[in-house]
Each structure stands twice: as C-alpha cells, then as structure tokens.
Amino acid sequence: MPLEPESDAPVSEQPSRYLELIERLKKAGASEAAAVDYDKHGMDVDVVVTPQALHDVARLLKSEHFALEAGLGVDRQPELEVLYLFKPYGAGPRVKLRVRTDRDSATLPTLSNVFGGTDWYEREINDMFGITFTDHPHPRPLILPHYTNFHPLRKDFHGAPIVVPDDTVEIPEVDVQEAMKRGQAEGRRDDFFLNLGPQHPSTHGVLRILLHVEGETVLGGRCHLGYSHRGTEKLAEKKQYVQFLPYTDRMDYLSPLNYNWGYAKLLERAAGVESTPRAEAIRLIMAELGRVASHLVWLGTYLLDLGAITPFLYCFEDREQILTFFERVSGQRMMTSYIVFGGVRNDVYPEFVKEISEFVKFERKRLLEYETLVIENEIFLMRTQGVGKISKEQALEFGVGGPVLRGSGIAYDARKDEPYCDLYNELDWKVESDARGDCFARSHVRMNEIVQSLNLIEQALSKLEEGPVRAKVPRIFKVAEGEYYSVTEGPRGVIGWYLVADGSSNPYRLKVRVPSYANLQVVEQLIPGTRVADVISILGSLDVVIPEIDR
Amino acid sequence: MSDRERGFFPGLMSLLSGLGVTFRAIFRRRVTIQYPHEPVPVSPRYRGPVHLIAESVASEHKCIGCLACQRICPTGAIPVLTTRKNEQNKNEPVDFVIDDALCCYCGLCVEACPTAALEHTPIGDMAVYTPSMLRREILHDNTVTNENFPTRKGKTGGKS
Amino acid sequence: MSEEQREPVQPELPAGDEHDTESIPPIVRFLPLQKALDLARANSLWPLTFGIACCAIEMMAASASRYDTDRFGAGVFRNSPRQADLMIVAGTVNLKMAPIIKRLYDQMPSPKWVIALGSCAICGGPFDQEENYAVLEGVEKVVPVDVFVPGCPPRPEALIHAILELQERIKSGTTNATRA
Numbered sequence: 001m002p003l004e005p006e007s008d009a010p011v012s013e014q015p016s017r018y019l020e021l022i023e024r025l026k027k028a029g030a031s032e033a034a035a036v037d038y039d040k041h042g043m044d045v046d047v048v049v050t051p052q053a054l055h056d057v058a059r060l061l062k063s064e065h066f067a068l069e070a071g072l073g074v075d076r077q078p079e080l081e082v083l084y085l086f087k088p089y090g091a092g093p094r095v096k097l098r099v100r101t102d103r104d105s106a107t108l109p110t111l112s113n114v115f116g117g118t119d120w121y122e123r124e125i126n127d128m129f130g131i132t133f134t135d136h137p138h139p140r141p142l143i144l145p146h147y148t149n150f151h152p153l154r155k156d157f158h159g160a161p162i163v164v165p166d167d168t169v170e171i172p173e174v175d176v177q178e179a180m181k182r183g184q185a186e187g188r189r190d191d192f193f194l195n196l197g198p199q200h201p202s203t204h205g206v207l208r209i210l211l212h213v214e215g216e217t218v219l220g221g222r223c224h225l226g227y228s229h230r231g232t233e234k235l236a237e238k239k240q241y242v243q244f245l246p247y248t249d250r251m252d253y254l255s256p257l258n259y260n261w262g263y264a265k266l267l268e269r270a271a272g273v274e275s276t277p278r279a280e281a282i283r284l285i286m287a288e289l290g291r292v293a294s295h296l297v298w299l300g301t302y303l304l305d306l307g308a309i310t311p312f313l314y315c316f317e318d319r320e321q322i323l324t325f326f327e328r329v330s331g332q333r334m335m336t337s338y339i340v341f342g343g344v345r346n347d348v349y350p351e352f353v354k355e356i357s358e359f360v361k362f363e364r365k366r367l368l369e370y371e372t373l374v375i376e377n378e379i380f381l382m383r384t385q386g387v388g389k390i391s392k393e394q395a396l397e398f399g400v401g402g403p404v405l406r407g408s409g410i411a412y413d414a415r416k417d418e419p420y421c422d423l424y425n426e427l428d429w430k431v432e433s434d435a436r437g438d439c440f441a442r443s444h445v446r447m448n449e450i451v452q453s454l455n456l457i458e459q460a461l462s463k464l465e466e467g468p469v470r471a472k473v474p475r476i477f478k479v480a481e482g483e484y485y486s487v488t489e490g491p492r493g494v495i496g497w498y499l500v501a502d503g504s505s506n507p508y509r510l511k512v513r514v515p516s517y518a519n520l521q522v523v524e525q526l527i528p529g530t531r532v533a534d535v536i537s538i539l540g541s542l543d544v545v546i547p548e549i550d551r
Numbered sequence: 552m553s554d555r556e557r558g559f560f561p562g563l564m565s566l567l568s569g570l571g572v573t574f575r576a577i578f579r580r581r582v583t584i585q586y587p588h589e590p591v592p593v594s595p596r597y598r599g600p601v602h603l604i605a606e607s608v609a610s611e612h613k614c615i616g617c618l619a620c621q622r623i624c625p626t627g628a629i630p631v632l633t634t635r636k637n638e639q640n641k642n643e644p645v646d647f648v649i650d651d652a653l654c655c656y657c658g659l660c661v662e663a664c665p666t667a668a669l670e671h672t673p674i675g676d677m678a679v680y681t682p683s684m685l686r687r688e689i690l691h692d693n694t695v696t697n698e699n700f701p702t703r704k705g706k707t708g709g710k711s
Numbered sequence: 712m713s714e715e716q717r718e719p720v721q722p723e724l725p726a727g728d729e730h731d732t733e734s735i736p737p738i739v740r741f742l743p744l745q746k747a748l749d750l751a752r753a754n755s756l757w758p759l760t761f762g763i764a765c766c767a768i769e770m771m772a773a774s775a776s777r778y779d780t781d782r783f784g785a786g787v788f789r790n791s792p793r794q795a796d797l798m799i800v801a802g803t804v805n806l807k808m809a810p811i812i813k814r815l816y817d818q819m820p821s822p823k824w825v826i827a828l829g830s831c832a833i834c835g836g837p838f839d840q841e842e843n844y845a846v847l848e849g850v851e852k853v854v855p856v857d858v859f860v861p862g863c864p865p866r867p868e869a870l871i872h873a874i875l876e877l878q879e880r881i882k883s884g885t886t887n888a889t890r891a
Contacts, residue, residue: 159841229845301771
C-alpha cells in the first residue's frame with residue numbers, strides 16, 4: 001500500500017538560507033536554480049545548467065570550497081541526465097548540478113579539468129549510460145570489460161548473455177604506454193609495467209593497479225576496477241524496496257549496518273516516517289560496533305600488509321566478539337540486514353547492555369596494547385610517516401571521506417555536521433582529525449575513532465529506553481514520485497543514497513555514493529615518485545573495500 | 552651517529568614490548584574453538600537454512616500456500632512452490648523447494664509468513680559435493696537433518 | 712563414526728568431463744605410494760590467498776584465532792598460485808574476473824583442488840537475477856569444483872567443514888583434480 005506523502009509547502013514559500021548562493025549560481029550561467037526542502041529530499045539547492053555553462057558554474061562552486069560528493073547518471077527517457085553532487089565540508093548547502101543530453105548524440109563536456117574527482121564518475125557513466133565526455137583525459141571503460149558493447153543502466157537494456165571470453169589480455173593504458181616508450185627513448189632501461197593485482201594479497205579484494213615503474217621507483221599508475229562488479233544498481237531497479245535490503249549488506253561487507261542505516265534513512269525520508277527512540281539508540285550502538293569491527297579489520301590487515309602477522313590474529317579475535325553480538329542480536333554474523341525501514345528488525349536480547357559494556361571495557365584495554373605494540377612501533381612509523389600525503393585541496397577536489405579526509409586536517413563527519421540521528425548531538429564525543437595528511441595521520445585518526453566509538457556506545461547504552469523497536473509501517477510499500485538523498489557516515493566516509501522514485505514499489509534509479517570510490521581515486525595522484533613498497537602502505541592506509549567500489 | 556645507530560634503541564624497545572605482549576598471551580584464556588570436536592556456539596536467532604516447522608508429525612505443517620514467502624524472496628531461492636485446493640477448499644502446498652545455493656539467509660520469508668510456518672535452523676556447516684544437493688524439498692522432509700545434508704553425518708556444530 | 716559412513720558421495724560429473732580422473736588412466740599405478748601421497752596432500756593443503764568479496768572476510772576469520780584452520784594443516788595461505796594447491800573461490804565471480812580465475816587455476820601445480828565458498832561461487836547466488844549482465848553463474852563454469860559451501864557468507868566453521876570434506880575426498884582419491 002502506498003504511504004501518503006507529507007504535504008509540503010511549495011518551495012518558493014519556504015524561507016531559504018541559500019538565496020544569495022542561488023543568485024550567484026544564476027549569474028554564473030545556471031539556467032535554473034531553486035531551493036529544495038532538505039528534510040524531505042536531503043538536498044538544498046537544485047541547479048540545472050546547459051552543457052556550455054557547466055564549467056563556469058562548477059568553477060564558482062570550486063571557488064566557494066565545495067567538495068565533489070558524487071556523480072551519477074539517470075536515464076530520464078528519452079533524455080539522459082548527469083548529476084553532480086557538491087557539498088562543502090562544514091556548514092553549507094548540498095548542491096545538485098544537473099546537465100542533460102539527448103539520447104542519440106549523448107555527448108557532454110568533461111568536468112574533470114575543474115574537479116579531478118569527476119574523472120572516474122564520468123568513466124563509470126560512460127560505461128553505464130554510453131555518454132561520451134569530450135576532452136576526458138582517460139576515455140577508457142572503468143568498470144565493464146573493454147569488449148562490452150551495451151550500457152546496462154539505460155532503461156532499454158534488458159540483460160546480456162553471460163559468456164566467458166577466451167581473450168584475457170587487456171591493452172595497457174595508452175598514456176602509461178607512451179610514458180614507457182618515452183622512458184625507453186631517453187635510455188632508461190629499467191622502465192616496465194607491473195601489474196599489482198587483481199590477485200594480490202594487499203589490494204584487499206580484486207583491484208588491479210597497472211604500475212609504471214623504473215626499478216623500484218613508481219612513475220605512475222592506473223587503477224583498473226570492475227573485477228567484482230555485480231550490477232547491484234541495475235538489480236535495485238528490478239527489486240522491490242524491501243527486497244533490496246539484503247543487497248545493501250553486501251556492498252560493504254565490513255560495515256553492513258551503516259549501509260542498512262543509510263538505506264533505511266532514505267526510505268524513511270521519502271515516506272516521511274520516523275523510527276522509534278529505542279530503535280535509534282539500538283541503531284547507533286550497532287552501527288558504532290560495526291565501525292569498531294571495521295576499523296579492527298583495517299588495523300589487522302594493514303599491519304599484515306606492512307609485514308606484521310600477530311596484530312591480525314589479535315584484531316580478528318576482538319572482531320569475533322563483536323560478530324557474536326551481531327549474531328545474537330540480528331541472526332547473522334556479517335550480513336545483518338538488521339536496520340530496516342521504520343526501526344530495527346527485532347529487539348536486543350536481555351543481557352545485551354551488560355555484555356556490551358563489558359566488551360567496551362575489554363576493548364579499551366586492548367586498544368592500549370595495540371597503541372604500544374603497533375602505533376609506537378619503529379618499523380610502523382618508518383613505513384607510514386611522510387608517505388602518501390593528501391593535501392586539503394586534493395581532499396576537496398576528489399571528495400575523499402572518512403578517516404582519509406580527517407587525516408588531511410578537515411574535521412568533517414556527517415555524524416556531527418549532518419546528524420542523521422539525534423543521539424549524535426546529545427552524546428559527548430568529538431570528531432578526530434590530524435593535519436599531517438600522511439598514512440600515519442590516517443592510522444592515528446582511525447585508532448582514535450575506535451575510542452570515540454566506544455565512548456558513544458557506552459553513553460548510548462544508558463539512553464536505551466523501553467518502547468517499540470519498529471514504527472508501524474507496511475512491509476511492502478511504494479515511494480512517492482520524487483528524488484531523495486540520504487547520508488550516513490560509514491567507517492570509510494560518507495555513504496550517500498540517491499533515489500529517483502517513480503511512485504511504484506521499485507526504485508527507478510538507485511545510486512550509491514560509496515566512500516571508497518573517492519578514497520581510492522586519489523591513489524593515482526599519490527603514487528608517482530614513491531617506491532613500490534609505499535604503494536602497498538598507501539593502499540592499506542586508505543582502507544578501501546573493492547566490492548563496494550565496483551558494486 | 553648514523554641513521555642505523557639512532558634507530559637501534561627505539562627498534563629494540565619496539566621488539567621487546569612486542570615480545571612482552573606475546574609472553575602475556577601465554578597466560579590468557581584459549582580463544583580457539585576446537586571445531587569439529589567441540590560445538591561452535593550458535594545464537595538461537597541464527598538465520599540458517601529455512602525449513603517448515605513440523606507441528607506434531609513431519610507431514611503436518613502450518614503452510615497455507617499463500618506464496619508470500621516466494622513473492623518476497625529477493626533472490627528467488629524458493630524456485631518451486633505449487634499449491635492446490637484441498638477438501639475443505641483451502642490452499643495447501645504440493646511442492647515446496649528451497650535452494651540453499653541461492654538463499655541469502657536474509658529471513659524475509661520467515662518474517663513474511665502469515666502463519667509462522669517457516670523457521671530458521673541454526674546449522675552453519677553443510678558443505679556438499681554437488682550444488683544439486685542444496686535443493687531441499689522441505690514439504691516432505693521438513694527437518695534439516697543429516698539426511699538432508701548427506702555430508703554432515705552427525706558432525707558437531709549446529710544446535711548447541 | 713563408522714567406516715562406511717565416511718564414504719563420500721560420488722560427484723555427479725557431466726559425461727565426458729575432461730577433468731574426470733577415471734577417463735585418463737595413469738600408465739603405472741602404484742597404489743600404496745599413491746595412498747601415502749594422498750594422505751600427505753590431504754593434511755597439508757596450501758590455499759591460495761584469493762578473496763574476491765564478502766566470503767573472503769569469513770575465510771580470513773576461519774584462519775584467525777577463533778577457528779584456526781592451521782589445526783588441519785590448511786592455514787598456510789600462499790600468495791602465489793605456484794605454491795598453492797587449494798583454490799578457495801570466496802566471492803562473486805564476474806565476467807571480468809573469470810578469465811583471471813582460469814589463469815590462476817592453470818598456474819597452480821597439479822594436483823589441485825577448488826572449494827566454491829558461498830552462494831555466489833556456487834551459482835551466482837543473489838546476484839544472478841533477471842537482467843544480469845556481469846555475474847557468472849557459478850565458478851564451476853570456469854574451473855572444476857570439488858566442494859561447495861552454501862551460505863551467504865558461510866560461517867567459518869562451514870569452511871573448516873569443507874576442508875575436512877575435501878581431505879576425505881583426497882584420501883579416497885575421488886576428487887575432480889587432474890593428477891600430475
């Protein structure tokens with residue numbers, strides 16, 4: 001049954017805080033710019049531009065310190081639309097920049113010369129919608145195999161036969177190839193390609209980086225994605241809203257609860273439903289436990305990459321305890337599907353509060369041990385300090401998130417700056433940041449974040465008031481026509497859900513803004529000039545989850 | 552002093568503190584579960600393979616053939632569910648197959664069942680030699696027992 | 712547990728499967744030595760470090776402190792296929808990945824075995840739905856699989872169970888592996 005959408009006042013009657021910005025955007029060449037109700041749509045300003053004015057408007061946003069949040073395509077039938085989402089890190093409006101092209105020509109100017117971070121988003125849109133971006137620096141398929149001749153997210157696509165190709169050889173990146181030829185012409189004989197991955201223990205999944213190296217020094221590299229692309233966004237269009245829930249777990253398997261939460265938040269925003277206070281507290285506790293578990297996996301595997309085996313065993317031992325809680329509460333160790341539309345699926349078990357507070361005490365002691373064992377370790381310091389520096393400007397341009405952003409000195413956290421749960425405002429905690437910007441800073445931020453998460457859990461346990469854990473909502477529902485966006489702060493950064501609903505029980509288009517995507521994209525900027533071993537250190541410190549990027 | 556000499560004492564201290572942690576681990580309690588000789592504790596809420604709850608004898612169940620589970624299943628893990636009208640003109644299932652290879656253990660079917668006829672079993676270990684063994688006809692053999700999983704053969708694990 | 716209960720179930724291989732050991736009779740068969748070799752191989756499986764998606768984390772958990780696959784001699788994860796004899800396909804195999812899995816499998820020295828861990832590796836699982844364009848319907852389409860582990864993801868003890876099952880199959884000489 002469809003939920004009645006809340007009657008919202010026309011946009012023009014609402015007092016907008018962003019009228020000045022809208023004026024400036026119009027002056028810069030935007031054909032339409034209007035304020036949007038944030039509470040309903042998760043967006044502040046909606047801007048429509050023509051392809052010709054795209055650069056001017058984007059430059060204006062860049063000069064006002066907006067960061068690129070995401071880029072996505074939507075098949076509006078018959079036209080194709082590309083959306084760029086911008087948000088300044090700190091207080092400020094979230095801006096949606098829309099540009100359209102017709103289906104047959106499907107050509108747009110690239111934005112990657114203004115915001116470097118649009119590079120991958122545009123390549124992905126090219127794969128999925130067949131939109132050509134003129135003057136794009138690397139016009140190559142990003143996610144789909146290079147022989148693909150269809151565009152899956154176009155609405156007129158209806159499946160393709162699954163045939164394993166015999167040919168496995170991929171042509172290396174043209175610019176890398178040219179760079180190598182140049183090197184050989186200059187008499188450098190040590191120039192060669194090095195394939196890091198797809199099967200490599202420290203790429204944390206199936207990432208392939210084509211490195212151009214001279215001896216031990218890395219001259220450059222290109223990431224090849226798509227080795228675990230599963231077509232989740234196409235799948236979402238074929239599933240009902242409730243049926244898509246299990247798939248949200250499987251995007252980022254290290255923090256399924258944060259993804260569940262974001263998806264639940266999106267549907268709640270679209271339907272105008274609030275979850276119950278008890279459910280909110282349970283959500284917070286579970287999501288923060290998930291964050292601790294995710295950071296513990298990062299710590300274990302990062303040190304495994306750097307050559308230490310023991311911390312892996314320790315961290316996984318702690319993580320097993322958290323997974324036991326997950327299993328006892330939700331019924332699954334990893335794929336919890338626990339946070340749902342309107343609340344959580346079931347109440348916690350009676351001994352929950354006692355066991356969690358015991359675990360928090362235990363984990364605090366363990367963290368002290370890890371600090372002395374790892375963070376003060378001489379080898380660890382040498383491998384991380386001064387390696388892979390991300391400047392503030394780079395962070396904004398590429399829209400990195402989470403500890404990677406906070407490790408560059410920008411103390412932005414969606415939990416604080418865009419609270420999606422009231423408890424985050426009420427409880428006493430702070431956003432960790434470190435201005436150094438190197439691998440060590442990121443590690444440092446993550447270690448401190450575990451402590452902050454434990455603080456949050458401890459305080460939220462006392463906020464667990466009696467009451468229902470799920471608001472009265474129908475199981476199968478329809479979402480009113482419109483566009484909705486919601487964010488949650490995952491362990492790797494801002495998880496954004498962009499939903500285009502057409503009033504049916506299936507999403508028309510569901511795009512997930514995954515934090516690892518932006519975090520990994522910056523790696524191509526970081527590795528030139530480093531050693532091969534540093535690449536491993538940088539990759540590990542970014543803490544990427546590849547299936548989340550590929551989706 | 553060379554770099555190497557400067558790094559000597561901090562390096563040594565790092566090594567010793569590391570060894571200290573290792574030494575203390577000797578006195579900690581054992582965390583390894585000696586599976587398969589020892590059962591792995593499984594939560595009563597664990598979402599294992601789905602089966603029909605038997606009321607009294609194995610052939611009786613509460614299924615009313617409403618197909619709610621099949622409709623809500625996100626992955627199509629209930630490939631076969633056919634129904635017929637019985638003598639009292641009520642729906643009853645004829646064939647009910649769950650494919651564990653497709654199942655994603657989300658529990659939406661158990662939630663959707665209006666008569667609470669479905670249930671999860673807390674079984675986690677069920678390796679098989681062919682995927683066809685994972686198709687379970689749960690109507691006539693509604694207990695997830697060793698017969699359903701030929702390779703389990705009374706191994707420990709599962710209910711504890 | 713009685714001896715006949717240990718008898719593993721014969722795999723239903725398609726007719727004319729090139730990996731069927733029975734169809735390639737060895738020139739000389741030296742049974743006691745073969746049995747001893749099988750016993751040794753079964754108890755020192757070296758898996759390839761090869762995680763694709765979610766199941767890889769459970770594979771890591773199985774090798775970590777609580778479950779510890781080292782107890783069965785299967786905890787030495789090798790990073791190079793040249794040193795490994797067990798491939799645990801842990802995750803979704805898509806069209807871009809399938810040729811690479813084939814190549815890795817070909818690089819592993821014989822005899823070699825494959826465990827398909829999780830729904831995706833068995834049959835594409837939750838991702839092999841209508842209008843699917845990327846996910847392969849099971850890793851069996853590329854490499855011969857010996858043991859299938861259902862679950863999404865399977866619990867770590869399910870992987871241990873699979874390793875134990877594989878050991879029994881190796882000892883009884885009924886795997887799909889091509890012999891060296």
